[in-house]
Amino acid sequence: MISHLHVKDFAIIDEMDVDFHTGLNIITGETGAGKSIIIEAVSLALGSRADTAFVRSGKDKAVIELIVEDCPKPAFVLLEENGIPADEGQIIIKREISASGKGVCRVNNQIVSVSFLHGLCKKLADIHGQYDHQSLLDPELHITLLDLYNSAEILPVQTLTQNFYQEYKSLKSQLEQLLANAADNQRKYDFISFELNEIDNANLISGEDETLEEEILALQNSEKIYGNLSNSYEALYDNSPSVLEALSKVQDQLQDIAPYSKAVQDLLADFDDAYYKLEDISREVRSIRDHVTFSPEQLDLAISRMNVIDKLKRKYGGSIEKVLTYRQQLEADLATIENMDETKEAITHQLSVCEDQLKLASQRLSTLRKTAAAELQVKIKAQLHELSFNSAEFEISLTKNPSGYTANGVDTVEFLISTNRGEPLKPLAKIASGGEMSRIMLAFKKIIGDYDDIPTMIFDEIDTGISGIAASVVGQKLREIAENHQIICITHLPQITACGSYNYKIVKSSDETSTYTTVVPLSPEEKIQEVARLLGGLNITEATLKSAEELIQASLA
Structure with missing residues (x-):
């Protein structure tokens, strides 16, 4: 529910704070005091379109802040999905409208878009009157309201229908995609086959390109490699004296003195290791030298093979591993095309079975809705008659969706209504005025209000065109609905004012330069005075005060 409203520099409001409560909150005031401005401020906080004209003259910006307590579950889920905390179920909505045309929306101190705010606030409050938060005016919501009426039976079947529909839509999409691709399948088959054959004919081996690079480098430099190895071997072994011969003499000298020195013995051991290692190296140099060959044919073959590999790498992934992975995908795609007829047959069968299930569920859903519609329209019509639509006719039209199956x-x-005798039934949104719309919503809320997750209802102009007994009936309806919803209602009728659990008065004052509007909560005694004012105007007598008390007492009966 809305627990607090703060408005600053908005229209003729300088600064105003008002606390609202559960139950029926009634706001009254003199004509021209600014009752509609309060609703306009709340409407903006709930996400309606902003206008710089609302900024108080001479001020930089207007600020409207709403505090909502006991956040309903749908709103809490939406906040949670968008990472906005709602500690202890509290939501603080702040809307700023700049005189320069810029605006900022915040929810729990996080900046949000106007569209997000609008979507959130549709779960928090309904404004009924001349503003745009009227769920009854949206034909797409009529089916939701009907389903709520008999939710115990309808919602399980609706859920089943929705599940079948999602499966049906998915299968249908798969089949359509398959058929759409059929014309291209032969071209794709030929192209995939060509690529697959090109890769297979190359007989790629992982790491082969690295080995080839080494081989080509060696073949291109074979003369230099052979010459350097020959020179190295000759220096080590063939020259006279060779490196090994010189080292052998050193070895003999060390062996001769080794018995006399432990240090020389250790040195000789290291020298022996180095000498024998160098002998091994010389033999390895000779072996590598003897196997060095220069073959132009072998070089050409290696370069040609490398060109094939490089071409495939450029076309299919950049490395042999990626080319081989791409080949696996080609093989899978080829199998899919080859098995398309079997796939098509399987999906067609699944689609047929699913459509039969969807058809049965939809038929069951339609049957339940027709029964619910017949009951609901009788009850709505009775409520409308009580709310002074004496000649009203109401009908719930169920037709087949031209689009076919839906969720x-x-x-x-669609709800159809005729509020005057002799007039044909027409869509609700086309004929109902603001005040009529509010009373029609009262009829719905009286019947299906217990199923409605929206905690707060705000009514403006609900008393348009009614008085006397009808006004008393409207007041009682508001009071009954307020047992399960928070109601904020602006009125000028004493019969409705008398029903308020909490009463407020809009007061307008002015000084030499400005006009100010504020909202004042009324005590029980002040409530009697306000009801008396609405009954008797400026001339409040003991009789009007007594009538006001009686009217308040009667509202409690």
Whole structure:
């Protein structure tokens, strides 16, 4: 529920704070005091379109802040999905409108878009009157309201229908995609086969390119390699004296003195290791030298093979490993095309079975809705008569959706109404005025209000065109609905004012330069005075005060 409203520099409001409560909150005031401005401020906080004209003259910006307590579950889920905390179920909405045309929306101190704010606030409050938060004016929501009426039976079937529809839509999409691709399949088959054959004919081996690079480098430099190895071997072994011969003499000298010195013995051991290692190296140099060959044919073959590999790497991935991975994908794609007929047959069968299930579920859903519609329209009509629509006719139209199956089955639901005798039934949004719309919503809320997750309802102009007994009935309806919802209602009728659990008065004052509007909570005695004012105007007598008390007492009966 909305627990607090703060408005600053908005229209003729300088600064105002008002606390609201659960139950029926009634706001009254003199004509022109600014009752509609309060609703306009709340409407902006709930996400309606902003206008710089609302910024108080001479001020930089207008600020409207709402505090919502006991956040309903749908709103809490939306906040949680968007990473906005709602500690202890509290939501603080702040809307700033700059005189320069810029605006900022915040929810729990996080900046949000106007569209997000609008979507969130649709779960928090409904404004009924001349503003744009009227769920009854949206035909797409009529089916939801009907389903709520008999939710115990309808919602399980609706969920089943929705599940079948999602599966049906997925299978249908798969089949359509398969058929759409059929014309290209032969071209794809030929192209995939060509690429697959090109890769297979190369007989690629992982790491082969690295080995080839080494081989080509060696073949291109074979003369130099042979010459350097020959020179090295001759220096080590063939020259006279050779490196090994010189080292052998050193070895003999060390062996001769080794018995006399432990240090020389250790040195000789290291020298022997080095000498024998160098002998091994010389033999290895000779072996490598003897195997060095220069073959132009072998070089050409290696370069040609490398060109093949490089071409495949450029076309299919950049490395042999990626080329081989791409080949696996080609093989899978080829198998898919080759098995398309079997796949098509399987999907067609699954689609047929799913459509039969969807059809049965949709038919069951339509049957339940027709029964619910017949009951609901009788009850709505009775409520409308009580709310002074004495000649009203009301009908819930169920027709087949021209689009075929939807997540809601095959039904389109629209509320039709005629408020005057002799007039044909027409869509609700086309004929109802603001005040009529509010009373029609009262009829719905009285019947299906217990299923509605929206905690707060705000009514403006609900008393348009009614008085006397009808006004008393409207007041009682508001009081009954307020047992399960928070109601904030602006009125000028004493019969509705008398029903308020909490009463407020809009007061307008002015000084030499400005006009100010504020909202004042009324005590029980002040409530009697306000009801008396609405009954008797400026001339409040003991009789009007007594009538006001009686009216308040009667509202409690």
